[in-house]
Amino acid sequence: MRRLPPLNALRSFEAAGRLKSLTLAARELNVTQSAIAQQIRVLETFFGQKLFERDGRSLRLTLRARHYLVDVASCIGRLTEATEHMFEAPDRRQIRVNTSSSFAHGWLLGHLAHFHAQHPGIDIELISTPDAEVDRIDESSDAVIRRYTPELRRRGFVSKPLVPNVAVPVCAPHHPALAAVHAPSDLRHAPLLHYSGLPQAWQYWFHQAGIPIGETLRGPFYDEFALLVKAAISGLGICLAPRVVIQDDVNRGRLVMLFPEVRLEGPPFHCLYRQAADDQPLNLFIAWLFERAGSTHGSA
Numbered sequence: 001m002r003r004l005p006p007l008n009a010l011r012s013f014e015a016a017g018r019l020k021s022l023t024l025a026a027r028e029l030n031v032t033q034s035a036i037a038q039q040i041r042v043l044e045t046f047f048g049q050k051l052f053e054r055d056g057r058s059l060r061l062t063l064r065a066r067h068y069l070v071d072v073a074s075c076i077g078r079l080t081e082a083t084e085h086m087f088e089a090p091d092r093r094q095i096r097v098n099t100s101s102s103f104a105h106g107w108l109l110g111h112l113a114h115f116h117a118q119h120p121g122i123d124i125e126l127i128s129t130p131d132a133e134v135d136r137i138d139e140s141s142d143a144v145i146r147r148y149t150p151e152l153r154r155r156g157f158v159s160k161p162l163v164p165n166v167a168v169p170v171c172a173p174h175h176p177a178l179a180a181v182h183a184p185s186d187l188r189h190a191p192l193l194h195y196s197g198l199p200q201a202w203q204y205w206f207h208q209a210g211i212p213i214g215e216t217l218r219g220p221f222y223d224e225f226a227l228l229v230k231a232a233i234s235g236l237g238i239c240l241a242p243r244v245v246i247q248d249d250v251n252r253g254r255l256v257m258l259f260p261e262v263r264l265e266g267p268p269f270h271c272l273y274r275q276a277a278d279d280q281p282l283n284l285f286i287a288w289l290f291e292r293a294g295s296t297h298g299s300a
Contacts, residue, residue, distance in 0.1 A: 005046045012039035013051065014076055017069040020058050093281035094123040098141040101128040102225045103269065106245035107163075108145070111296075115288050122281045131197050131225065142282050143273040143289075147266065157272050163244045163293045165266040167201065169258040170229075170246050171238040184209040184259045191237035192219035195228050201240045201264075209262045229255075244269065 015025035016036055026033040044051050051065040061069060099108060104126055112124055129137055137144055139154055146152055147165055169187060171178065177190045188211065192202055199221065206213045219237060222228040229246060232239040233254050249255040273286050 005043055006039075009039045009043040009046070010072055011076065012036045013043050013065075014069065014072050016040060016052070016059060017061050017065065018073065020060070022059065093121070094125055095143065095282055095285050096125045096127060096141045097143045097145065098127045098129055098137050099145040100131055100225065102229060102241075102245050103145060104128060105226065106229075106248055110248050111292050114292065115285065118288065119281070119284055122285065124285070142279075143271055143286065145269060145271050148268060148270040152270060152272055154272060156275055158275050159270050159272045160290070161268040162271040162290065163269045165242050165244070165268045167205065167240045167264040167266060168243050168246075168260050168262075169205070169238050170241055170250070170255040171232050171258065172235040173253060173256045175235050175238070177238065178256075181258060184262055185211050187238065187258070188213060192217055193228055193231055193237040193239040194219050194221045195225055195239070196221045196223045197225065198266075205240055205262065205264045208264050209259070240264070242266070242269075 011029060012025060012035075015028050016022055019025050019028065022033045022036045022040075026036045029036070040051060049064070050062055051068075052059045052061060054060070097108070108126070115122075115124070127141060131147070139156075144152065144154075144157075145162060148159075148161070152159060180186060181190060184206075188206070194217070195201060202217050203213065203215075220231075222231060225241075225245075228239050229241055229249070231237065232241070233249060238258065243257075243260075246255055246257075250257055271286070271289060274282060276282060
């Protein structure tokens with residue numbers, strides 16, 4: 001059984017703790033000062049401990065209450081936002097899309113303005129989940145865009161390949177190692193960056209290029225793929241990344257591709273989306289997503 005205090009007591013506690021004043025809290029909530037004091041006493045009785053101490057004319061939260069206030073304020077803020085969404089016009093739809101931060105930054109965000117221009121009444125909410133936590137993605141999202149794995153399945157959802165996953169070596173255009181890199185074999189002596197989620201990626205790339213190497217390669221590992229790409233942009237070394245993820249950085253001159261003729265193909269990026277024939281906004285977004293992906297990366 002969940003133990004939850006009364007909402008009015010939480011609202012009074014949050015306002016009084018944030019404003020450090022019963023008078024100001026009462027004014028904000030449009031009640032009397034005694035009503036705020038009474039609600040705080042309700043909460044103190046609920047917890048069996050004091051939440052405030054008098055410091056002259058102002059209120060001072062106890063140490064434990066200060067920590068509690070942070071969580072309460074966050075929850076009230078989210079509840080307020082969710083409530084505002086319920087009051088929005090019923091014809092305004094918000095679609096929740098879960099993807100990796102690297103795909104969101106590298107591709108999706110750069111194209112969403114095009115979708116909003118065509119469908120201004122549909123909002124897209126992006127949720128980022130690390131690759132290592134794909135199996136924890138719940139069914140609250142309307143669409144999920146990830147590299148395909150067997151865990152990428154949900155009852156009532158359709159899964160289709162969206163864009164190819166072709167990895168290519170990239171580094172900053174000013175990296176000093178570029179002067180000594182003339183053939184794929186030269187990368188054996190270059191500063192390589194590795195992704196912990198695919199620790200053998202460079203071995204696969206050298207094998208695809210027909211270059212013999214040892215079982216281990218030097219270079220640091222990064223737990224998050226977005227950090228790996230950022231490290232390459234910052235000039236820390238050369239990394240392997242899907243073209244779909246780094247194409248925008250290449251177009252903007254932040255990265256250069258090396259030996260794109262060596263094609264290291266991995267599981268394509270799939271879109272897993274809720275099957276709902278009567279959900280026109282979602283169907284419009286999915287149709288746009290596949291059309292946009294086909295026109296920009298159909299032959300990547």
